[in-house]
Amino acid sequence: MTRDATGPAPAPAPPRRSHGGRTPWLYLAPALAVLGALLVYPVYQLGLISFLEYTQAQVSGGEPTSFQGLGNYRALFRDPQFWQVLLATVLFAAACVIATLAVGCALAVLLTRVRAVPRLALMLAALGAWATPAVTGSTVWVFLFDPDSGPVNKLFGLGDFSWTYGRYSAFALVLFEVVWCSFPFVMVTVYAGVRAIPSEVLEAAALDGASTWRTWRSVTAPMLRPILVVVTIQSIIWDFKVFTQIYVMTNGGGIAGQNLVLNVYAYQKAFASSEYSLGSAIGVVMLLILLAVTLVYLRLLRRQGEEL
Amino acid sequence: MNRTLRVRRPWRLAAEATALTVAAVVAFPLYWMVLSALKPAGEVQSTDARPWTLSPSLDSFRRVFEQQDFGRYFLNSLLVAGAVVLASALIAFLAATAVTRFRFRFRTTLLVMFLVAQMVPIEALTIPLFFLMRDLGQLNTLGSLILPHLAFSLPFAIWMLRGFVRAVPEALEEAAYLDGASRSRFLWQILFPLVFPGLVATSVFSFISTWNDFLFAKSFIISDTSQSTLPMALLVFFKPDENDWGGIMAASTVMTVPVLVFFVLVQRRLVSGLGGAVKD
Numbered sequence: 001m002t003r004d005a006t007g008p009a010p011a012p013a014p015p016r017r018s019h020g021g022r023t024p025w026l027y028l029a030p031a032l033a034v035l036g037a038l039l040v041y042p043v044y045q046l047g048l049i050s051f052l053e054y055t056q057a058q059v060s061g062g063e064p065t066s067f068q069g070l071g072n073y074r075a076l077f078r079d080p081q082f083w084q085v086l087l088a089t090v091l092f093a094a095a096c097v098i099a100t101l102a103v104g105c106a107l108a109v110l111l112t113r114v115r116a117v118p119r120l121a122l123m124l125a126a127l128g129a130w131a132t133p134a135v136t137g138s139t140v141w142v143f144l145f146d147p148d149s150g151p152v153n154k155l156f157g158l159g160d161f162s163w164t165y166g167r168y169s170a171f172a173l174v175l176f177e178v179v180w181c182s183f184p185f186v187m188v189t190v191y192a193g194v195r196a197i198p199s200e201v202l203e204a205a206a207l208d209g210a211s212t213w214r215t216w217r218s219v220t221a222p223m224l225r226p227i228l229v230v231v232t233i234q235s236i237i238w239d240f241k242v243f244t245q246i247y248v249m250t251n252g253g254g255i256a257g258q259n260l261v262l263n264v265y266a267y268q269k270a271f272a273s274s275e276y277s278l279g280s281a282i283g284v285v286m287l288l289i290l291l292a293v294t295l296v297y298l299r300l301l302r303r304q305g306e307e308l
Numbered sequence: 309m310n311r312t313l314r315v316r317r318p319w320r321l322a323a324e325a326t327a328l329t330v331a332a333v334v335a336f337p338l339y340w341m342v343l344s345a346l347k348p349a350g351e352v353q354s355t356d357a358r359p360w361t362l363s364p365s366l367d368s369f370r371r372v373f374e375q376q377d378f379g380r381y382f383l384n385s386l387l388v389a390g391a392v393v394l395a396s397a398l399i400a401f402l403a404a405t406a407v408t409r410f411r412f413r414f415r416t417t418l419l420v421m422f423l424v425a426q427m428v429p430i431e432a433l434t435i436p437l438f439f440l441m442r443d444l445g446q447l448n449t450l451g452s453l454i455l456p457h458l459a460f461s462l463p464f465a466i467w468m469l470r471g472f473v474r475a476v477p478e479a480l481e482e483a484a485y486l487d488g489a490s491r492s493r494f495l496w497q498i499l500f501p502l503v504f505p506g507l508v509a510t511s512v513f514s515f516i517s518t519w520n521d522f523l524f525a526k527s528f529i530i531s532d533t534s535q536s537t538l539p540m541a542l543l544v545f546f547k548p549d550e551n552d553w554g555g556i557m558a559a560s561t562v563m564t565v566p567v568l569v570f571f572v573l574v575q576r577r578l579v580s581g582l583g584g585a586v587k588d
Contacts, residue, residue, distance in 0.1 A: 023491065027406035028418070030399045031462055038437070038459035039425055045436035059439075110327055113320065118327035125335040131571040132338065133520045135539040136560035140341045143553055151340065151357045180334065188578075241429045244522045263431040270435045271527060283432030290427040298420065 050280040072281040089261040096239035099179045104186025130184035138248035141177040167258040186231045193227040233297045344557040352554040368558035381541040389518040392457045400465035408473040425463035448532035461514035472506030508577040538563045
């Protein structure tokens with residue numbers, strides 16, 4: 001990404017590149033083969049199934065598949081549970097993104113203010129949380145908040161309060177785990193970005209008598225913008241797709257489905273009730289939402305002068 | 309100049325105290341996991357949870373490894389993650405080289421497609437992938453886990469590696485050709501070693517996403533459990549009446565430690581790699 005914040009940089013001469021004839025396609029062939037067969041084709045299939053009647057009978061070959069047109073979508077959009085799950089997904093993802101970014105950025109700034117030992121301690125702890133697989137992270141957090149033998153309720157005197165029983169407390173518990181395992185990416189990336197800012201620029205700002213806040217607003221923040229865009233978009237994409245944490249921590253979507261998000265909802269529809277076409281329709285809805293996010297991301301990249 | 313010096317002393321001490329406290333809080337879940345894995349059975353389920361133990365025992369670990377096929381699951385997980393990491397590193401290296409070192413038609417289109425592909429929700433594709441794996445005869449095999457994860461790791465790996473390949477000066481390539489190196493010689497003997505740190509950083513992401521996989525193992529390995537992976541082994545210890553927390557924590561520890569080791573080994577490269585990828 002270009003550092004356009006430092007003023008007009010001399011435009012670099014466009015690199016000379018060989019055309020290479022067939023060579024680039026040769027290099028690309030394995031990637032395109034894998035992606036075509038295992039990503040593009042399944043996306044097409046997902047769309048196709050969402051327009052068919054596809055349940056256990058069709059899967060086993062007992063009944064022929066029939067074209068439903070928009071029937072599945074109509075059924076889906078008429079189902080009040082779908083809208084409720086969609087809303088919950090968006091709100092939950094938004095809460096996770098905001099909390100993750102706030103914690104990650106705050107700690108990245110904190111890292112620049114401390115000496116080596118506390119910095120190393122925080123870095124190592126964050127790497128540990130980052131490295132923890134989603135499944136084990138989920139089980140450990142459920143255990144931490146276990147009403148009988150978990151330390152959290154004991155520490156805060158909550159007695160036998162069950163976190164997974166209520167809708168909001170269950171979502172909150174999952175949110176804690178998601179933030180715990182995803183803030184390190186934000187923290188480390190933003191910290192790397194802050195370190196990459198040449199110290200001369202900051203010294204110059206200090207010499208000119210700029211306050212800490214002013215330096216942050218006029219120098220640091222603009223230079224960090226490209227990085228902040230990357231971590232924000234990545235967080236949106238990750239948190240919108242959370243599956244394992246919800247599935248493991250709320251035991252498949254909470255009591256009476258109160259903690260369902262789109263992913264888990266689609267999974268339950270498809271694999272628990274064999275309504276593959278409805279599950280696929282939910283998948284298509286998710287795909288379209290994430291595609292919209294991607295388009296916004298692409299526009300932001302373009303505006304920043306990213307050379308593709 | 310050392311940037312930390314400019315902060316005034318009481319503030320710096322407060323910042324350092326905060327950093328250490330946060331570090332302790334962040335590390336606590338992992339500490340609690342290992343501690344609970346080492347506690348004797350009665351103490352784990354005790355309602356009076358204490359942050360230490362006076363009589364560590366390996367009983368929970370023993371129980372985990374005695375449970376049918378746990379070692380096998382572990383090996384399967386390693387095989388799947390290892391295969392995905394190696395294959396995606398090689399394939400992504402070639403593709404990233406193609407899109408950075410050559411100009412050709414559809415180059416920009418391809419790049420945009422790689423970006424868009426990163427956003428495809430892996431979970432939404434479980435349904436078509438299930439039927440695809442069935443048609444390919446891959447259900448209940450490790451292939452049904454390797455192939456989809458390879459496809460999901462590639463776009464991000466290509467996107468991330470691009471910055472590393474681009475950072476290698478063009479002049480180096482020209483010099484190599486002037487010296488009579490062939491294209492493939494340049495690719496493997498000059499470019500590959502130079503991009504290796506980037507490959508390591510990329511591999512961390514492929515490794516984690518594959519090692520983490522829960523959904524595909526749950527959906528595609530349905531009848532032959534000997535082909536299953538670690539996350540499934542963990543669920544055995546969840547019981548309807550009372551969860552075996554000692555077993556769950558021991559299995560979690562065994563599942564987490566390889567990733568931790570991998571992370572610590574590549575930690576420096578990961579941090580510099582992230583810096584390189586987003587600020588090339």
